Amino acid sequence: MPTRMRLTTWRPLATAAVAALMAALVTPTVAHGTPQESRPVHSYENAVREAVWVDTRLDGDGDGNTDRVAVDIVRPREPAQQGRKVPVIMDASPYYSCCGRGNESQKKTYDADGDVVQMPLFYDNYFVPRGYAFVGVDLAGTNRSDGCVDVGGRSDIQSAKAVVDWLNGRGKAYTTRTGTTRAKAGWTNGKTGMIGKSWDGTIANGVAATGVEGLETIVPISAISTWYDYYFSKGAPLYGTGPDWLSNRVNSPDARAKCAAVQQKLVDGAPRTGDRTPLWAERDYNKAASKVKASVFLIHGMQDLNVRMQHVGPWWDALAKNGVERKIWLSQTGHVDPFDFRRAQWVDTLHRWFDHELLGYDNGIDREPMADIERHPDQWVTSTVWPPRGTDTTTLRPAEGAQEGVGTLGLHKGTGTETFTDNPELSETDWAAHIDTPTPEKAGFASVPLTRDLRLSGSSKVTVTATPSTSTAHLSAVLVDLGPDTIRDYADAYEGITTLTDRTCWGVSTTGDSACFKETQAKNADVDHTIVSRGWADLGNHASDLTGAPLTPGKPYTITLDLGATDHVVPAGHRLALIVAGTDKDLIDPPSTKPTLKLDLSRTSARVPFVGGTAAFARAIAGSAAAAPEATPLDGVQAPRTVQRVPEGGR
Incomplete structure (x- = not known):
């Protein structure tokens, strides 16, 4: 559009x-x-704090009454007294009571009248004095809301969409959970911006994909774009449990007592086979990107192993195809909020973004570079557009090397075969650490040392032709930058940050709601290789993305693995490597067998987006000595940490 x-x-x-x-x-x-820019001219201490319950027009818990979702509001008092209306910043979340928000796991707290005292995070403290209302929505089935959590489905999305409708005069709300006294939103002009991290940001994506009027912008942080890709990767299971477990984790006690039928639907609709059922189709926001009218400011960690980078590329591309205004930040962190890796710049940029999108201020942010990318810890570069102009896909091919089990990667025609046996005890970092050594659990292929820097930007695909020895087989494909560097330690429990004791303040505090938060700093690691991108698949899905089937041992199959989007520069002197292996420990679940797979290298390739395309790669390998540089063992990222799907521990 x-x-x-x-x-x-x-x-x-x-x-x-x-x-x-x-x-x-x-x-x-x-x-x-x-x-x-908007200025802090309104009293935060004297702000209006109120709660309303919005009718979702759904009966998810089957009790015969339409579900109402609790909406806690903090808004400046002065504009309403002056007859002026204000825009809304909204975070719709399942985490306000069960798990908390932010690095300090803050939860909502209430006074004796049931009005919110502490609203997690800094948004209300900072933006309410500047003339915005902040609205915190409890998703259906959580905290003080009716209904059931359905993990990204109709109930989740309608929980928040109904609030946007009410803010724009199209819905009903009440002053109590069960009462009949109507609540009006006459204090707002209806212009709404949604923000949130993880599940919260996912809801923002989903609501935007409905095309609801009044939603002007969304700021999804580490957010899901399609729930199938959260639980599976082309049939390969990423976690040992399904959405029913996550729903039960955040459901309120009332919801747990009423929502057995919804829980069963989540079990039945998400089989562990990895088949794409109607349940997953309902939760695929990429397919509805043509309906998005809101602008999108997307933030994601390129080493996020919870909500992986596979959620960025397809969503970003779909938005671009439909002419949606976009901005993006890509960090070196894992699943981390920008408030905790680039705080001052984040608050300033978010302030300017909302001023432009919700207040209409011509502050120039729409004319600034589209992308900010963290190249090294706390070192950022920009791109006018992302991926940059001149980026084009190059087909790289693996081939047998002079040493058995150690292959080459280049523009040449692939030749020969390589064989490996699935070993679920080893991970991508184990494979990369032994790229120049024949090992039985992986097939590795490396370019010659580069003579100039080479930039990857966007999503890669790896096509593999493999012959399995058993009826089930999982595959992993990993791109690796071979060479020393200092990166954020994303495999650490805090995924690239260290929390300090000092606090900085962002807005106005009250007795019950402090605007002061613990500072953080980058937690770095010295490494001799960097994982650039990765992807996974069940070979049984070779014929269809929708369903898998048992394999015939001894028969070759061809499948394409979708690797996560990235933006990475392989420096001169480093090598670019491709690894193909079986189970990537802690990142996918192993198959029921331990197959041996033979790769046909003439029918195996990687399509990689280089800035400058094939010519850039050819220049980067021209004149290079064939010998690899001497490896220097360094203390760094040893293995991906075991990822817990839940809620971030509040983070």
Whole structure:
């Protein structure tokens, strides 16, 4: 769809007289082009704090009454007294009572009247004084809401969409959970921006994909774009449990007592076979990207092994295809909020983004580079667009090397075969550490040392032709930068950050709601290789993304693995490697057997997006000595940590 028109505080007018009058009315700073911004002119201490229950028009718990979701509101008092209406920043979450939000696992707290005292995170403290309302929505089935959690399905999304509708005068809300006294949203102009990390950001994606009017922008942080890819990768299971477990984890006690039928639907609709059922189709927001009218400011960690980078590429591409205004930050962290890896810049950028998108301020943020990318810990670069112009896919082919079990990677035609046996006790870091040594659990292929830097930007695909020895087999494909570097230690429990004791304040505090949060700093690791991107598949899904089937031992099969999006520079002197193996420990579950697989290298390839395309790769390997540099063991990321799907421990 065409890019939507932006609202600004003024426009060129038809006559010189009117233009002169307008110039006289604006402040001198605006007249001289200084970027505008909202100022903290409203009292946070005197803000209105209230709760309403919005009718979702669904009866998820089957009790005969439509479910109402609890909506806690903090808004400035002065605009309403002056007859002015304010925009809304909204975080719809299942975590407000069970698990907490942010690095310090904050939960909502309430006063004796049931109005919110502490709203987690800094959004209300910072933005309410600047003329925004902040709205915290308990998803259906959580905290003080009716209904059942259905993990990204209709109930989850309608929980938040119904609130956007109410804010825009299209829905009903009540002053109590069961009462009949109606609550009106006459204090807002309906312009809403949704924000949130992980499940919260996922809800923002899902609501935007409904095309709901009034949702002007979303800021999804480490968010899911399709729930199938959270639990499976082309048939290969990523976790040992399904969405029923996650639903039960966040359901309120009331919901647990009422929601057995919903739980069973989650079990029945998400078979461990990895088949794509209607349940997953309902939870695929990529397919509805054409409905998105809101702008999108996306933030993700390139080493996020919880919500993996497979959720970024397809969503980003679908938004681009449909002309959605976009901005993106890509960090070296795992599943971490930008407030905890780039705090000052994050608050400033988010402030300017909401000012532009919700208040219509022409502050120039829409003319700045589209992408910020963390190249080294706390060292960021920008791209005018992302992926950069001139990025093109190059087909790299593996071949047998002079040493058995140690192959080459380049533009040449692939030749020969390689054989490996699945070993579920080893991970991608184990494989990469022994790239130049023949080992039975992987097939490794490396380029010659590069003579100039080579930048990958976007999503890669690896096509494999493999002959299994058993009726089941899982595959992993990993791109690796071979060479020393200092990176964020994403495999650590805190995924690339260390929490300090000092606090910094972002907004206004009250007795029950502090705006001061513990500072963080980068937790780094010295490494001799860096995992750039990875992907997985069940070979039984070779014929279909929808269903898998048993394999015939001794028969070759061809399948394409989708690797997560990335933006990474392989420096001159380093090598680019491709590893093909079986189970990637802690990242996918093993098959029921331990197959041996023979790769046909003439029918195996990697399609990698290089800035500059094939010519850039050819230049980077031109004139290189064939010998690999001497490896230097370093203390670094030893293995991916075992990922817990739940809630971030509040983070």
